[in-house]
Amino acid sequence: MSIQVQNIQKAFGSFIALDNLSLDFPAGELVALLGPSGCGKTTLLRVIAGLEQADSGRVLLDGEDASDTHVRERQVGFVFQHYALFRHMTVFDNVAFGLRMKPRGQRPSEADIKRKVHELLNLVQLDWLADRFPAQLSGGQRQRIALARALAVEPRVLLLDEPFGALDAKVRKELRRWLRRLHDELHITSIFVTHDQEEALEVADRVVLMNHGRVEQIGSPAEVYRQPATPFVYGFLGAANRFEGSSSAGGIAVGASTLTGEAQPEHGQVVAFVRPHELDIVLQPGASGIPARISRVLTLGALTRVELEGQADVSGQHFDVELHAANPLVAQLAAGQTVRLQPRQVRVFAQPDTAGAA
Missing domain, CATH: 3.40.50.300 (P-loop containing nucleotide triphosphate hydrolases)
Structure with a gap:
Protein backbone atom coordinates (compact mmCIF):
# COMPACT_ATOMS: atom_id res chain seq x y z
CA MET A 1 0.00 0.00 0.00
CA GLY A 235 26.87 17.04 9.91
CA PHE A 236 24.20 14.57 11.01
CA LEU A 237 25.21 11.63 8.81
CA GLY A 238 28.47 10.35 10.23
CA ALA A 239 31.40 12.12 11.82
CA ALA A 240 32.50 15.38 10.23
CA ASN A 241 35.04 18.12 10.87
CA ARG A 242 33.56 21.59 10.41
CA PHE A 243 35.43 24.70 9.28
CA GLU A 244 34.07 28.20 8.78
CA GLY A 245 35.73 30.65 6.43
CA SER A 246 35.46 32.60 3.21
CA SER A 247 35.41 31.19 -0.29
CA SER A 248 37.44 32.25 -3.30
CA ALA A 249 38.77 30.73 -6.49
CA GLY A 250 41.88 29.68 -4.56
CA GLY A 251 40.05 27.63 -1.94
CA ILE A 252 38.54 28.21 1.51
CA ALA A 253 40.33 30.70 3.76
CA VAL A 254 40.14 29.59 7.40
CA GLY A 255 42.03 32.18 9.38
CA ALA A 256 45.54 32.33 7.97
CA SER A 257 45.21 28.88 6.36
CA THR A 258 43.64 27.80 3.08
CA LEU A 259 41.68 24.60 2.52
CA THR A 260 41.82 23.23 -0.98
CA GLY A 261 39.86 20.36 -2.47
CA GLU A 262 36.70 22.12 -3.62
CA ALA A 263 37.56 25.65 -4.72
CA GLN A 264 34.60 27.97 -5.19
CA PRO A 265 34.39 30.54 -7.99
CA GLU A 266 32.31 33.03 -5.96
CA HIS A 267 33.37 34.87 -2.82
CA GLY A 268 31.39 34.67 0.40
CA GLN A 269 31.16 33.17 3.87
CA VAL A 270 30.96 29.38 3.80
CA VAL A 271 30.99 26.34 6.04
CA ALA A 272 33.22 23.45 4.95
CA PHE A 273 33.06 19.82 6.05
CA VAL A 274 35.74 17.12 5.93
CA ARG A 275 35.21 13.48 6.97
CA PRO A 276 37.78 12.17 9.49
CA HIS A 277 39.18 9.67 6.94
CA GLU A 278 39.63 12.50 4.41
CA LEU A 279 41.84 14.61 6.67
CA ASP A 280 45.63 14.08 6.62
CA ILE A 281 48.08 14.78 9.44
CA VAL A 282 51.33 16.42 8.30
CA LEU A 283 54.37 16.41 10.60
CA GLN A 284 56.87 18.36 8.46
CA PRO A 285 57.85 21.74 9.97
CA GLY A 286 56.61 24.67 7.93
CA ALA A 287 53.94 22.65 6.08
CA SER A 288 50.72 24.34 5.05
CA GLY A 289 47.37 23.43 6.57
CA ILE A 290 45.29 23.96 9.70
CA PRO A 291 47.44 24.11 12.89
CA ALA A 292 46.38 21.68 15.60
CA ARG A 293 47.71 19.89 18.68
CA ILE A 294 47.09 16.18 19.30
CA SER A 295 44.98 15.48 22.40
CA ARG A 296 44.65 11.69 22.22
CA VAL A 297 45.57 8.79 19.98
CA LEU A 298 43.06 5.92 20.27
CA THR A 299 43.41 2.58 18.48
CA LEU A 300 40.01 0.95 18.00
CA GLY A 301 40.43 -2.36 16.20
CA ALA A 302 41.57 -1.76 12.62
CA LEU A 303 41.29 2.03 12.95
CA THR A 304 43.18 4.65 14.92
CA ARG A 305 41.33 7.82 15.84
CA VAL A 306 43.39 10.93 16.50
CA GLU A 307 41.67 13.68 18.48
CA LEU A 308 43.08 17.18 18.03
CA GLU A 309 42.52 20.74 19.26
CA GLY A 310 42.83 23.65 16.87
CA GLN A 311 45.58 26.18 17.39
CA ALA A 312 46.05 29.86 16.44
CA ASP A 313 43.06 31.07 14.34
CA VAL A 314 41.07 27.88 15.01
CA SER A 315 41.79 27.73 18.73
CA GLY A 316 39.00 26.03 20.69
CA GLN A 317 37.83 23.86 17.79
CA HIS A 318 38.10 20.07 17.95
CA PHE A 319 38.97 17.79 15.04
CA ASP A 320 39.09 14.04 14.46
CA VAL A 321 41.28 12.12 12.03
CA GLU A 322 40.88 8.40 11.22
CA LEU A 323 43.87 6.33 10.09
CA HIS A 324 44.33 2.64 9.47
CA ALA A 325 46.01 1.19 12.55
CA ALA A 326 48.74 -0.26 10.29
CA ASN A 327 49.63 3.18 8.87
CA PRO A 328 53.32 3.86 9.75
CA LEU A 329 52.36 7.42 10.69
CA VAL A 330 50.46 6.15 13.76
CA ALA A 331 53.70 5.18 15.51
CA GLN A 332 54.96 8.75 15.13
CA LEU A 333 51.97 10.40 16.79
CA ALA A 334 51.69 11.29 20.46
CA ALA A 335 49.60 13.56 22.68
CA GLY A 336 50.96 17.10 22.81
CA GLN A 337 52.42 17.15 19.29
CA THR A 338 51.73 20.17 17.10
CA VAL A 339 50.84 19.18 13.53
CA ARG A 340 49.12 20.49 10.41
CA LEU A 341 45.85 19.18 8.97
CA GLN A 342 45.36 18.97 5.22
CA PRO A 343 42.03 17.80 3.71
CA ARG A 344 41.92 15.58 0.65
CA GLN A 345 38.26 16.34 0.01
CA VAL A 346 36.16 19.27 1.18
CA ARG A 347 32.39 19.73 0.92
CA VAL A 348 31.40 23.38 0.97
CA PHE A 349 28.07 25.08 1.68
CA ALA A 350 27.19 28.76 1.72
CA GLN A 351 26.41 30.14 5.16
CA PRO A 352 22.63 30.39 5.78
CA ASP A 353 22.60 34.14 5.19
CA THR A 354 24.09 33.77 1.71
CA ALA A 355 22.37 32.49 -1.39
CA GLY A 356 22.05 28.72 -1.69
CA ALA A 357 24.54 25.92 -1.01
CA ALA A 358 27.87 25.99 -2.69
Missing part, protein backbone atom coordinates in the same frame (compact mmCIF):
# COMPACT_ATOMS: atom_id res chain seq x y z
CA SER A 2 1.27 3.48 -0.86
CA ILE A 3 1.11 6.30 1.69
CA GLN A 4 0.98 10.03 1.08
CA VAL A 5 0.98 12.81 3.64
CA GLN A 6 -0.02 16.20 2.27
CA ASN A 7 0.64 19.54 3.99
CA ILE A 8 0.58 18.05 7.48
CA GLN A 9 0.70 20.65 10.23
CA LYS A 10 0.88 19.67 13.90
CA ALA A 11 1.67 21.81 16.93
CA PHE A 12 1.77 21.10 20.65
CA GLY A 13 1.10 24.50 22.17
CA SER A 14 3.71 26.86 20.73
CA PHE A 15 5.95 23.99 19.59
CA ILE A 16 5.57 23.14 15.90
CA ALA A 17 6.18 19.41 15.52
CA LEU A 18 5.32 19.13 11.79
CA ASP A 19 5.55 22.20 9.57
CA ASN A 20 3.47 21.85 6.37
CA LEU A 21 5.10 18.50 5.64
CA SER A 22 4.38 16.47 2.48
CA LEU A 23 5.84 13.05 1.66
CA ASP A 24 5.20 10.03 -0.55
CA PHE A 25 5.90 6.47 0.63
CA PRO A 26 5.72 4.06 -2.35
CA ALA A 27 4.18 0.62 -1.84
CA GLY A 28 6.59 -2.07 -0.71
CA GLU A 29 9.42 0.23 0.38
CA LEU A 30 11.21 0.26 3.72
CA VAL A 31 11.69 3.95 4.56
CA ALA A 32 13.61 5.38 7.52
CA LEU A 33 12.58 8.64 9.18
CA LEU A 34 15.90 9.91 10.53
CA GLY A 35 16.68 12.95 12.62
CA PRO A 36 17.49 14.27 16.10
CA SER A 37 15.11 14.09 19.05
CA GLY A 38 12.23 16.54 18.66
CA CYS A 39 12.44 16.77 14.86
CA GLY A 40 8.90 15.41 14.37
CA LYS A 41 9.56 11.88 13.13
CA THR A 42 7.56 10.03 15.81
CA THR A 43 4.72 12.55 15.55
CA LEU A 44 4.56 11.89 11.80
CA LEU A 45 4.46 8.14 12.40
CA ARG A 46 1.61 8.54 14.90
CA VAL A 47 -0.33 10.76 12.48
CA ILE A 48 0.00 8.10 9.77
CA ALA A 49 -1.15 5.42 12.22
CA GLY A 50 -4.13 7.48 13.37
CA LEU A 51 -2.83 7.66 16.94
CA GLU A 52 -2.41 11.44 16.59
CA GLN A 53 -4.68 13.91 14.78
CA ALA A 54 -3.00 16.52 12.56
CA ASP A 55 -4.10 20.14 12.91
CA SER A 56 -4.38 20.32 9.12
CA GLY A 57 -3.40 18.30 6.06
CA ARG A 58 -4.31 14.83 4.80
CA VAL A 59 -3.13 11.23 5.05
CA LEU A 60 -3.83 9.16 1.94
CA LEU A 61 -3.67 5.37 1.98
CA ASP A 62 -3.62 3.96 -1.55
CA GLY A 63 -4.98 7.29 -2.76
CA GLU A 64 -7.92 7.37 -0.37
CA ASP A 65 -8.19 10.06 2.30
CA ALA A 66 -7.81 8.30 5.65
CA SER A 67 -7.42 11.45 7.78
CA ASP A 68 -10.66 10.80 9.67
CA THR A 69 -10.43 7.00 9.59
CA HIS A 70 -10.16 5.34 13.01
CA VAL A 71 -6.84 3.66 13.82
CA ARG A 72 -8.53 0.22 13.87
CA GLU A 73 -9.72 0.65 10.30
CA ARG A 74 -6.39 1.78 8.83
CA GLN A 75 -4.95 -1.75 8.94
CA VAL A 76 -1.68 -0.51 10.37
CA GLY A 77 0.74 -2.60 12.43
CA PHE A 78 2.66 -0.62 15.05
CA VAL A 79 5.84 -1.72 16.85
CA PHE A 80 6.96 0.40 19.79
CA GLN A 81 10.43 0.83 21.28
CA HIS A 82 9.49 -0.82 24.57
CA TYR A 83 7.76 -3.91 23.14
CA ALA A 84 4.36 -3.29 24.81
CA LEU A 85 3.82 -7.03 25.25
CA PHE A 86 1.23 -8.25 27.74
CA ARG A 87 3.28 -9.61 30.63
CA HIS A 88 0.55 -11.93 31.90
CA MET A 89 0.21 -13.64 28.50
CA THR A 90 2.41 -16.27 26.89
CA VAL A 91 4.25 -15.53 23.67
CA PHE A 92 1.58 -17.48 21.78
CA ASP A 93 -1.28 -15.52 23.35
CA ASN A 94 0.48 -12.19 22.73
CA VAL A 95 0.75 -12.92 19.01
CA ALA A 96 -2.82 -14.27 18.89
CA PHE A 97 -4.28 -11.26 20.71
CA GLY A 98 -5.09 -9.13 17.64
CA LEU A 99 -6.72 -12.05 15.85
CA ARG A 100 -8.89 -12.90 18.85
CA MET A 101 -9.99 -9.26 19.22
CA LYS A 102 -11.42 -9.04 15.71
CA PRO A 103 -15.21 -8.64 15.38
CA ARG A 104 -17.01 -11.97 15.54
CA GLY A 105 -17.76 -12.03 11.83
CA GLN A 106 -14.08 -11.48 10.92
CA ARG A 107 -12.51 -13.56 13.68
CA PRO A 108 -10.70 -16.74 12.51
CA SER A 109 -11.38 -20.05 14.20
CA GLU A 110 -9.08 -21.14 17.01
CA ALA A 111 -7.55 -23.71 14.65
CA ASP A 112 -6.79 -20.99 12.09
CA ILE A 113 -5.43 -18.73 14.82
CA LYS A 114 -3.13 -21.51 16.04
CA ARG A 115 -1.86 -22.15 12.52
CA LYS A 116 -1.32 -18.42 11.85
CA VAL A 117 0.51 -17.80 15.15
CA HIS A 118 2.90 -20.70 14.60
CA GLU A 119 3.57 -19.48 11.05
CA LEU A 120 4.50 -16.06 12.41
CA LEU A 121 6.63 -17.45 15.22
CA ASN A 122 8.50 -19.53 12.66
CA LEU A 123 8.90 -16.42 10.51
CA VAL A 124 10.61 -14.58 13.39
CA GLN A 125 12.46 -17.82 14.28
CA LEU A 126 11.02 -18.08 17.78
CA ASP A 127 8.37 -20.81 17.61
CA TRP A 128 10.23 -22.71 20.31
CA LEU A 129 9.34 -19.93 22.79
CA ALA A 130 5.55 -20.11 22.27
CA ASP A 131 4.80 -21.15 25.89
CA ARG A 132 7.16 -18.66 27.54
CA PHE A 133 6.20 -15.35 29.14
CA PRO A 134 7.77 -12.00 28.12
CA ALA A 135 9.78 -11.78 31.35
CA GLN A 136 11.57 -15.01 30.33
CA LEU A 137 12.78 -13.53 27.02
CA SER A 138 15.76 -11.39 26.09
CA GLY A 139 15.16 -7.87 24.77
CA GLY A 140 15.85 -8.93 21.21
CA GLN A 141 13.44 -11.86 21.47
CA ARG A 142 10.73 -9.61 22.92
CA GLN A 143 11.06 -7.17 20.04
CA ARG A 144 10.76 -9.97 17.48
CA ILE A 145 7.61 -11.20 19.24
CA ALA A 146 6.24 -7.64 19.16
CA LEU A 147 6.84 -7.61 15.41
CA ALA A 148 5.10 -10.99 15.00
CA ARG A 149 2.10 -9.65 16.92
CA ALA A 150 1.96 -6.58 14.65
CA LEU A 151 2.05 -8.81 11.56
CA ALA A 152 -0.65 -11.18 12.85
CA VAL A 153 -3.55 -8.94 11.77
CA GLU A 154 -2.07 -8.74 8.25
CA PRO A 155 -1.54 -4.97 8.23
CA ARG A 156 -1.22 -3.06 4.98
CA VAL A 157 1.46 -0.87 6.57
CA LEU A 158 4.06 -1.60 9.24
CA LEU A 159 5.18 1.33 11.40
CA LEU A 160 8.14 0.94 13.76
CA ASP A 161 9.03 3.61 16.33
CA GLU A 162 12.68 3.28 17.42
CA PRO A 163 12.20 -0.52 17.37
CA PHE A 164 15.73 -1.33 18.56
CA GLY A 165 16.40 1.74 20.71
CA ALA A 166 16.22 -0.12 24.03
CA LEU A 167 18.67 -2.86 23.02
CA ASP A 168 22.44 -3.09 23.32
CA ALA A 169 24.63 -2.40 20.29
CA LYS A 170 25.35 -6.01 19.32
CA VAL A 171 21.70 -7.11 19.49
CA ARG A 172 20.62 -4.01 17.56
CA LYS A 173 23.02 -4.83 14.75
CA GLU A 174 21.75 -8.41 14.54
CA LEU A 175 18.10 -7.34 14.56
CA ARG A 176 18.41 -4.69 11.89
CA ARG A 177 19.99 -7.24 9.54
CA TRP A 178 17.14 -9.59 10.41
CA LEU A 179 14.53 -6.86 9.79
CA ARG A 180 16.00 -6.16 6.34
CA ARG A 181 15.82 -9.86 5.42
CA LEU A 182 12.27 -10.07 6.75
CA HIS A 183 11.18 -7.07 4.70
CA ASP A 184 12.74 -8.55 1.55
CA GLU A 185 10.60 -11.63 2.15
CA LEU A 186 7.30 -9.86 2.96
CA HIS A 187 7.54 -6.63 0.89
CA ILE A 188 5.12 -4.84 3.20
CA THR A 189 5.23 -1.03 3.10
CA SER A 190 7.23 -0.13 6.21
CA ILE A 191 8.28 3.11 7.88
CA PHE A 192 10.63 3.11 10.82
CA VAL A 193 11.77 5.95 13.04
CA THR A 194 15.35 6.15 14.24
CA HIS A 195 17.95 8.68 15.35
CA ASP A 196 20.73 6.15 14.61
CA GLN A 197 22.40 7.10 11.31
CA GLU A 198 24.07 3.72 10.85
CA GLU A 199 20.77 1.93 11.40
CA ALA A 200 18.96 4.02 8.78
CA LEU A 201 21.72 3.70 6.19
CA GLU A 202 22.04 -0.06 6.68
CA VAL A 203 18.36 -1.04 6.67
CA ALA A 204 16.32 1.39 4.56
CA ASP A 205 15.54 1.60 0.84
CA ARG A 206 15.14 5.36 1.27
CA VAL A 207 16.01 7.77 4.04
CA VAL A 208 14.02 10.88 4.97
CA LEU A 209 16.18 13.35 6.92
CA MET A 210 14.03 15.53 9.20
CA ASN A 211 14.85 18.63 11.22
CA HIS A 212 12.51 21.01 13.08
CA GLY A 213 9.40 19.43 11.58
CA ARG A 214 10.60 19.73 7.99
CA VAL A 215 12.29 17.49 5.44
CA GLU A 216 15.96 18.31 4.80
CA GLN A 217 16.59 15.61 2.19
CA ILE A 218 15.14 12.40 0.76
CA GLY A 219 17.17 9.76 -1.06
CA SER A 220 18.76 6.36 -1.02
CA PRO A 221 21.28 5.72 1.76
CA ALA A 222 24.13 6.24 -0.73
CA GLU A 223 22.64 9.49 -2.05
CA VAL A 224 22.10 11.19 1.30
CA TYR A 225 25.55 10.18 2.57
CA ARG A 226 27.58 10.99 -0.55
CA GLN A 227 25.56 13.95 -1.79
CA PRO A 228 24.23 15.76 1.30
CA ALA A 229 21.97 18.66 0.30
CA THR A 230 22.47 20.84 3.38
CA PRO A 231 25.02 21.42 6.16
CA PHE A 232 22.60 19.75 8.59
CA VAL A 233 22.53 16.53 6.54
CA TYR A 234 26.32 16.43 6.20
